[in-house]
Amino acid sequence: MSYVTGVGLTPFGKLPGRTTLDLMSEAAAAALADAQLQRADVDGLLCAYSTTFPHLMLSTTFVEHFGLRPTYAHGVLVGGATGFAMAMLAHTLVESGVARNVLVVAGENRLTAQTRDAAVQTLAQVGHADYEVPLGATIPAYYALVASRYMHEHGTTEADLAELAVLMRRNAVNHPGAQFRDPITTHDVLASKPIASPLKLLDCCPVSDGGVAFVVGREPTSGFRVRIRGAGQAHTHQYVSGAPSLTEFGAKASVERARESAGITLSDVRCAAIYDSFTITLTILLEEIGLAPRGQAGTAARAGYFDRDGRLPLNTHGGLLSYGHCGAGGAMAHLAEMHHQMTGRAGARQVKDASLALLHGDGGVLSSHVSLVMEAQ
Amino acid sequence: MTQASRVPDWTTGGAGIAFQSCSACGERWYFRRGFCPRCGSTPPVDRQATGQGTVHAATLVTRAPSEELRAHAPYLIVLVDADEGFRLMAHGAPQLRIGQRVRCRFVSFAGRLIPYFDPA
Numbered sequence: 001m002s003y004v005t006g007v008g009l010t011p012f013g014k015l016p017g018r019t020t021l022d023l024m025s026e027a028a029a030a031a032l033a034d035a036q037l038q039r040a041d042v043d044g045l046l047c048a049y050s051t052t053f054p055h056l057m058l059s060t061t062f063v064e065h066f067g068l069r070p071t072y073a074h075g076v077l078v079g080g081a082t083g084f085a086m087a088m089l090a091h092t093l094v095e096s097g098v099a100r101n102v103l104v105v106a107g108e109n110r111l112t113a114q115t116r117d118a119a120v121q122t123l124a125q126v127g128h129a130d131y132e133v134p135l136g137a138t139i140p141a142y143y144a145l146v147a148s149r150y151m152h153e154h155g156t157t158e159a160d161l162a163e164l165a166v167l168m169r170r171n172a173v174n175h176p177g178a179q180f181r182d183p184i185t186t187h188d189v190l191a192s193k194p195i196a197s198p199l200k201l202l203d204c205c206p207v208s209d210g211g212v213a214f215v216v217g218r219e220p221t222s223g224f225r226v227r228i229r230g231a232g233q234a235h236t237h238q239y240v241s242g243a244p245s246l247t248e249f250g251a252k253a254s255v256e257r258a259r260e261s262a263g264i265t266l267s268d269v270r271c272a273a274i275y276d277s278f279t280i281t282l283t284i285l286l287e288e289i290g291l292a293p294r295g296q297a298g299t300a301a302r303a304g305y306f307d308r309d310g311r312l313p314l315n316t317h318g319g320l321l322s323y324g325h326c327g328a329g330g331a332m333a334h335l336a337e338m339h340h341q342m343t344g345r346a347g348a349r350q351v352k353d354a355s356l357a358l359l360h361g362d363g364g365v366l367s368s369h370v371s372l373v374m375e376a377q
Numbered sequence: 378m379t380q381a382s383r384v385p386d387w388t389t390g391g392a393g394i395a396f397q398s399c400s401a402c403g404e405r406w407y408f409r410r411g412f413c414p415r416c417g418s419t420p421p422v423d424r425q426a427t428g429q430g431t432v433h434a435a436t437l438v439t440r441a442p443s444e445e446l447r448a449h450a451p452y453l454i455v456l457v458d459a460d461e462g463f464r465l466m467a468h469g470a471p472q473l474r475i476g477q478r479v480r481c482r483f484v485s486f487a488g489r490l491i492p493y494f495d496p497a
Contacts, residue, residue, distance in 0.1 A: 120442045130388045131408060132466050135491055136438060136446045141454050144436035145466075149456075152434075152475045196454075197437040241456060241466045242408060246434055 002094040004087075004226045004374070005101070005217040006035025007336040011177035012210035012324030016112045020053035021065050023107030023211030027329070028066055031213035036222045037101060039066070042215075044099030045073040046086040048106035048328030051122045052113040062105060072099050078235075079126060079363025080275060082106065083212070083332035084370035088231035090216035100218050106328035107211030119207045126364050128239045140204055140278070142240045142365040144196035147280035149246035151198065154287070158198050160298025161279035162189035165202050165321055167301045168276060171308065172318025174348040179208050179324035189279075203279040208324030212332035214339070225377040226342045229356075230264070232257025233370045240365040250369040251288040255360060258371035266290055270353045271341065272312055273334035275361040276319040285360055286314075313351040316341060331361040335372070342376035382409055384425040387490050392483040394428060394492055396463050397421040407463040428481030429497060430459040432473050445487055452486075455479075457494055467492035 008030025010023060018026075024047070032039065045068055047059040055061050059073040072093065076086050083106060090102035110119060123139045132142075150156060166186055172178035184202060192201040215221075216228065234250030234257070237243045259265065272291060276282035286297040291312060292305075300306060306314035317323045317337035320330050340346045341354035359372040385391030386409075398405045399413035399421055412419045434456040441450040455469040457479060468491055473479065479494035 117443055120440075124442055128408065134388075134487070134489060135454055135466055135468060136441055136449065136452060136487065137454055137466065138438065138440065138442050140440065141436050141438050144438075145434040145454065145456055148436055148475060149434040194437075194439040194451075196440065199436075239408070241464055242406075246456075 002091040002216050002218065002228045003220050004228060004335070004339055005215045005221045005224060006031045006033070006037070007214045007339040008034060008212065009177065009333055009336040010211045012208040012326055012333065013179035014111055015109065015209035018109055018209065020050040020108050021062065023109060023209065024062055024105045024213070025066050027107055027211035027213035028103060028105045031103065031215050034222065035215040035217070037215060039068055041101050042068050042103045043071045044090065044093055044102035045070040046090055046102060046104045047075045048082045048086065049075060049077050050108040051327060052109055078368040080277060080331055081361045081363035081368040081370045082328040083330070083335065084359060084361040084372055085233070087216065087228065087335060087372055088233065088370055091228040091231055094216055094218050101221070102216045103213060104216065105213040106332055108327040108329065109209045110326050111207050111209045116207065128241065132239060132241060138196065140199050141196040143278045143280055144199045145240055146246050146284070146366065147198050150280065150284055153247050154295035156283060156295050156298065158190060159186055161198070161203055161283060162186040163298040163301040164276070164279045164282050165189045167306055168315060168319040168321035171316050171349065172322030175317045175323060178318045178322055179206055180322045199278055199280065205277050205320035205325040208326045210324055210326035210329050210333070212329040212336055214332065214335060224339070224343045226339055227375045227377060228372060229375045230258045230262025230373040231371065232261060235368050238364055238367050243365065249284065249288060249366040251285050251360060251362065252290070254369035255289045255358065255371045258373050262373035264356065264373060268356050269312070269358045270355050271316070271351055271357050272314050273338050273357060273359040274314065275331055276315060276321050277325065279321070281362065281366070282319070284366065285362065289360060308349060308351055316346065316349045316351060334359060338374055342374065382423045384423050387483060387492055390490065392490055394426040394459070394465065394481065396424055396426055396459070396461060398424055405462045407465050424461070426459050426461050430457040430479055432469070432475050432477045432479055432494070433458045433464060435469065435473055435475060437471065449486060455494060465492070467494055469494040470496065
């Protein structure tokens with residue numbers, strides 16, 4: 001058993017003048033304060049990566065910078081799935097007795113440290129350097145290929161995808177830290193600038209600056225009693241050209257492993273935090289996991305099923321699509337939001353029942369999957 | 378990368394599509410390597426694709442990643458299921474649709490030859 005004893009989350013968006021280490025430090029300090037811990041209490045450290053600060057040893061760089069003396073520290077790299085992979089590892093380290101309080105940190109000045117072209121080109125490198133990148137492919141293009149096939153097989157429309165962007169924005173309106181807080185309509189999404197068909201600008205998450213951290217501990221150190229009850233993973237490929245299928249990925253297997261380790265069924269889940277780098281990502285993950293029938297995620301969103309007061313509140317902070325995406329920290333904001341929900345601190349976004357939550361992230365092009373089951377006690 | 382394919386391949390400047398197969402288990406794959414990714418047998422056999430296949434997925438890229446490529450945008454990126462039993466990424470004629478039969482030629486894109494599919 002492990003507890004998420006504290007979380008720290010910066011606003012996402014344009015945070016000029018702050019480096020990767022600044023954003024990591026800000027988030028880490030907030031998480032330690034939230035967990036009522038001092039630096040000396042941290043005996044485990046897990047760090048992600050930063051594309052704007054690609055250091056070979058980010059964890060020990062952070063050890064020195066932030067002033068830690070952990071007995072266990074290293075980095076983790078599985079793209080967008082990194083945050084939940086670190087949560088799962090921290091949970092495992094705590095359960096196995098390797099560490100008592102594991103600090104998990106990610107941050108990146110991805111928006112202000114570089115041009116948009118540079119960000120697009122760096123991210124495109126998750127594709128194959130010889131067989132894909134030379135074709136002018138980008139991350140939106142990889143996901144757009146998946147979208148074209150998935151929509152062909154399951155009848156999903158662009159208007160269905162747009163519903164999820166609208167929902168994420170509706171949620172972000174109530175979070176002061178969100179990058180985008182102006183309400184949008186499905187018409188706005190459909191009319192937004194084409195990026196890689198069928199994906200338009202508002203189907204894509206933004207590039208953001210931001211930092212997120214949390215502490216996973218053996219026992220509650222604060223008043224919060226939020227457990228990680230189970231976790232699971234699945235990894236099937238890296239490149240979209242080599243994916244076994246463009247309509248079935250590792251999400252289902254990953255969630256089933258997490259569910260089994262937690263001893264729950266899907267119907268026990270009261271709210272969800274699901275990776276939403278693009279509207280198609282969220283659609284596929286919801287439908288493959290079984291939180292919506294195939295081809296029906298947009299319809300369910302339109303009917304209010306995923307609303308704050310709906311049957312299954314989803315990404316109540318606005319997700320990657322509207323809270324923002326700063327790299328590995330992007331999905332960690334989903335976890336921080338879930339912690340705020342489970343501890344009754346979500347303010348205008350508070351859901352009625354956050355007692356049991358499913359979290360799921362993916363990295364690459366639906367390549368790497370990690371799922372978590374969190375529980376409020 | 379593993380040593381260059383012995384058959385012409387666009388990733389090394391040739392006007393062709395190379396793939397590999399395993400003489401032990403029959404697996405066929407696209408990304409060059411020195412062993413079979415299914416059974417581990419060595420060495421794999423280098424083979425030449427005919428360039429015929431079926432469109433599996435397609436996207437029209439409007440937002441190119443660099444100034445150099447913006448001159449080419451919009452361009453259609455496709456995943457094609459080659460008749461030989463592997464999947465590849467390439468460019469294609471803008472009107473291509475999923476399920477359509479296609480045939481490959483080679484065109485210049487940003488200073489290199491790339492596979493480009495037209496309706497068969």
